[in-house]
Amino acid sequence: QVQLVESGGGLVQAGGSLRLSCATSGLTFSDYHMSWFRQAPGKEREFVAHITWGPGITDYANSVKGRFTISRDNAKNTVYLQMDSLKPDDTAVYYCAAKKWVVRRSDSEGEYEYWGQGTQVTVSS
Numbered sequence: 284q285v286q287l288v289e290s291g292g293g294l295v296q297a298g299g300s301l302r303l304s305c306a307t308s309g310l311t312f313s314d315y316h317m318s319w320f321r322q323a324p325g326k327e328r329e330f331v332a333h334i335t336w337g338p339g340i341t342d343y344a345n346s347v348k349g350r351f352t353i354s355r356d357n358a359k360n361t362v363y364l365q366m367d368s369l370k371p372d373d374t375a376v377y378y379c380a381a382k383k384w385v386v387r388r389s390d391s392e393g394e395y396e397y398w399g400q401g402t403q404v405t406v407s408s
Contacts, residue, residue, distance in 0.1 A: 289401060289402040339355060
């Protein structure tokens with residue numbers, strides 16, 4: 284059974300930092316593209332960041348580029364999202380997602396096979 288479990292969310296002041304983790308089990312982690320999405324209250328879920336399997340090439344939403352960093356540790360079957368210079372607009376539930384081998388559009392929810400349950404991030408002004 285595949286499981287993705289996010290952690291590391293919480294309440295932080297604007298300008299602060301958080302590091303989210305997504306621990307996976309039940310899949311061959313090194314074969315999977317991994318991504319982070321987020322959903323703010325009253326809004327649709329949106330793409331945040333993606334990292335490929337293999338060389339670990341990354342891409343980001345424009346809104347977080349230069350502030351967030353996605354990384355992975357294949358030995359720990361875990362993907363991370365380091366979030367710096369946080370803004371109130373970053374407040375959302377953050378989800379990790381996984382897709383094996385091939386992703387045509389990394390920013391499309393429909394690409395992904397597995398999802399975590401989400402972790403709340405709240406940034407106060």
